[in-house]
Amino acid sequence: MKLRSRPLVCREAVEFMSNYLEGALSRRDRRRLEYHLRHCDGCTNYLEQLRLVIATSGTASPDDLNADVVDGLVEVFRRVRDESPQ
Amino acid sequence: MVDDVALLEALRVGDERAFRELVTRYQTSMTRVARYYVRSDATAEDVVQETWVAVLRGLERFEGRSTFKTWLFHVLVNRARTIAAREARDVPADASDDASALGRRFNEGGMWTDPPTPFTELIDNGIANERMIRLVHDAIARLGEPHQAVVTLRDVEGLTNGEIAQLLELSEANVRVILHRGRTKVRAHVETSLRGGTR
Numbered sequence: 544m545k546l547r548s549r550p551l552v553c554r555e556a557v558e559f560m561s562n563y564l565e566g567a568l569s570r571r572d573r574r575r576l577e578y579h580l581r582h583c584d585g586c587t588n589y590l591e592q593l594r595l596v597i598a599t600s601g602t603a604s605p606d607d608l609n610a611d612v613v614d615g616l617v618e619v620f621r622r623v624r625d626e627s628p629q
Numbered sequence: 630m631v632d633d634v635a636l637l638e639a640l641r642v643g644d645e646r647a648f649r650e651l652v653t654r655y656q657t658s659m660t661r662v663a664r665y666y667v668r669s670d671a672t673a674e675d676v677v678q679e680t681w682v683a684v685l686r687g688l689e690r691f692e693g694r695s696t697f698k699t700w701l702f703h704v705l706v707n708r709a710r711t712i713a714a715r716e717a718r719d720v721p722a723d724a725s726d727d728a729s730a731l732g733r734r735f736n737e738g739g740m741w742t743d744p745p746t747p748f749t750e751l752i753d754n755g756i757a758n759e760r761m762i763r764l765v766h767d768a769i770a771r772l773g774e775p776h777q778a779v780v781t782l783r784d785v786e787g788l789t790n791g792e793i794a795q796l797l798e799l800s801e802a803n804v805r806v807i808l809h810r811g812r813t814k815v816r817a818h819v820e821t822s823l824r825g826g827t828r
């Protein structure tokens with residue numbers, strides 16, 4: 544016996560999207576989401592925004608690293624490098 | 630970009646530039662993940678420093694069975710746990726207000742009242758432009774824990790959910806829930822900034 548799934552509303556659809564992109568939805572939920580997306584521009588835009596956000600997260604940020612921190616670590620590096628071997 | 634393996638080879642013969650490059654590559658993510666365990670930014674920086682010392686001393690023992698990145702974060706998490714235990718503090722619960730940037734965006738029937746529109750101003754030739762990159766990294770920097778650590782490990786560093794679950798001692802389902810909430814906030818921040826809202 545197969546229960547017919549109730550269609551998703553937008554509020555529910557957005558809750559599924561991260562897992563959809565992770566490939567972690569059940570087949571049934573994936574179908575429900577894909578069905579909703581075919582009929583909803585708002586959610587389709589939302590999913591595209593999410594994809595863009597994720598892709599952008601993996602792009603190195605314009606360098607805002609504190610130079611003092613790096614220099615401090617380089618000092619540490621020199622110390623460890625020059626330790627006499629045990 | 631030179632890959633980690635090449636940098637490690639250089640590091641083994643004491644090349645300072647290789648070290649500088651690795652630090653630049655991982656410092657921000659390491660600090661964020663450390664911050665998941667310890668109370669202050671200053672302590673997180675100490676954890677990162679101790680991690681590099683441990684990594685430099687353990688270089689000979691790294692056999693390349695995992696990626697350098699995974700190993701690095703394992704060392705980091707171990708250091709951070711030790712120090713957090715000293716701080717006698719539990720891993721923070723999810724205290725943030727994700728009761729949603731989205732709450733008011735839906736009507737009673739659960740449909741958009743104000744549907745999202747494409748981020749066209751943030752895309753040049755199909756890829757994120759400088760402004761988008763800045764907005765996203767700014768949004769990640771504003772996330773509370775545990776969202777910041779999980780989003781950093783998954784979306785910035787590209788670890789798998791399984792690796793993250795193991796590293797942070799969470800279930801994979803839990804990692805995915807945290808990831809979902811973190812991404813929701815990052816997207817909302819970008820959208821709000823774009824619409825000129827102040828938050």
Ligand SMILES: [Zn+2]
Nearest residue numbers: 553556583586
């Ligand atoms: Zn919808």
